[in-house]
Amino acid sequence: MPNLSRRNLLRGAIGGGVLGAVGLATVPQMVHAANGLPLTVVNNTGTYSSDQIFVHVVGTHLSTGKMGHIKADGNFAEIASSDNGSDGYASYGIRLSEMKTLPLATLSGRVYISMGQQLKFRVVGTGSGIGLQYPAGWVSSDPSYGILHDFMEFTNNDSGMYCNTTMVDMFGLPMYVTLKGATTQSIAQYEDGARSKIFAAMSKQSGFEKLVMDDLRIMAPGHGLEQGLFSSSYFDGNVNARWSQYSSATMNLTANNQKYTGKIEGSNFVFRQNGTVKATFAKPSTSDVLFCNGALAAPNDGVGGPIAAVLAAGLNRGVLLKTTQPVTDPSQYYAGERVNHYSRIIHENTKDGKAYGFAFDDVCEQASYIQDNAPTSVTLTLQAF
Structure with a gap:
C-alpha cells in the first residue's frame, strides 16, 4: 500500500x-x-x-x-x-x-x-x-x-x-x-503553551497578522488571499527570481526515486530525464504556491505530481534557490523573509517539528x-x- x-x-x-x-x-x-x-x-x-x-x-x-x-x-x-x-x-x-x-x-x-x-x-x-x-x-x-x-x-x-x-x-x-x-x-x-505562542507570533508577523481571527483560529494564507486578507503577490518576487536563476543554472531534482534536470525554456520550467521532457510548469502565482495548485497542480501520475510537490515545497520553505532539490535539512527551511511564515510558526511549536502547514508539507x-x-x-x- x-x-x-x-x-x-x-x-x-x-x-x-x-x-x-x-x-x-x-x-x-x-x-x-x-x-x-x-x-x-x-x-x-x-x-x-x-x-x-x-x-x-x-x-x-x-x-x-x-x-x-x-x-x-x-x-x-x-x-x-x-x-x-x-x-x-x-x-x-x-x-x-x-x-x-x-x-x-x-x-x-x-x-x-x-x-x-x-x-x-x-x-x-x-x-x-x-x-x-x-x-x-x-x-x-x-x-x-x-x-x-x-x-x-x-x-x-x-x-x-x-x-x-x-x-x-x-x-x-x-x-x-x-x-x-x-x-x-x-x-x-x-x-x-503553543497555541498562545502561535497566535502571538502570527499577530506580529508582517503580512500575516490579518489571518488571526480573534481567538478562534488562524486562517491559512491561501484562504486569506481568497478573503482579501493576504497579498496576492506575496511570492511573486521570489518566483521571478527563481525563473531568472534557472534560465542559466540547472536544477538537479529527485522525485519518486527518479532523477531529473530542470531549466527554464522559454517561459516554462522544463524537467528532462536523459534528454526527454517529463514535465513542464508555467510560472506559478502566489495563489498557486500557497494552494499547491494551478501551475503547481500535482496529478497522481508518479512523475509531474512528485516534481510539482518538490517545487511547491521549495517555494513555501524558501529553499528553491538550492540547485539540488529537494532540500532535506529542515534547519535550512524558512530562513528568508518571503517564506510561508504561517507554516514556519506552526512547525516551530511542535515537539518533533512536524506539521501540515501547506499541502505539500509531506515532502521530506x-x-x-x-x-x-x-x-x-x-x-x-x-x-x-
Missing part, C-alpha cells in the same frame, strides 16, 4: 471542507461499525469539560461510496435530506462525556472537534444525488464560523489506517494523534502524518490551551 499523504488521503472523498463528494440519493442505511478501529478522544484542554466538547465523525464509506456520519451507538448512517433540522443544519456531534471509544468503519473522512456547541453541517443537493457541506472556518459567513473547532483527517481501509492533523486550511486547536498497531506512533504534539517527511498497516487503535489528544 503506498504512502497516502494528505494530497491523496481524501482524493475523491471530501471537497476540501466546503462541499463533500456527492453520492446517489438512496434510502439511508446503517452500517454497523462495532468491530471498527476504536477511536478515543482525550480531553487535556484544561479549559473545557468533556461535557462541553463535541466529536463529529463524517466521511465516505469505502465499501458503498456513500457519505455519512458515525452515530454514538457505533453505526455509520448515510446522510439524508431529513438530517437537516428546522434551522436548516444537520447535527452530527457526540458529546465527549457520553463517548468512551467510537469504532471507525472503513471510511475516508474527518474527525471534527468543537467546543461549546455542535458544528453545523448541511445536506445539500436534490434529484440524483446529495452531498454534505462541511464547516469552512475561514469563511466569516459560514454558520460554524463562530464555533471554536478543528479536525483531523483519516482513511481507514483494509490496508491500514492513514491519518493526519492538518493546518492546511486553518489552525484552531492544539491536538495530536497516537496510532497503535505494529508500532506505537505519535505525531506533531505541540509544545506547552515534514508533515503531521502517520500510518500503520496493522492498526489496533487511534487516539486524538486535545492539548491544554
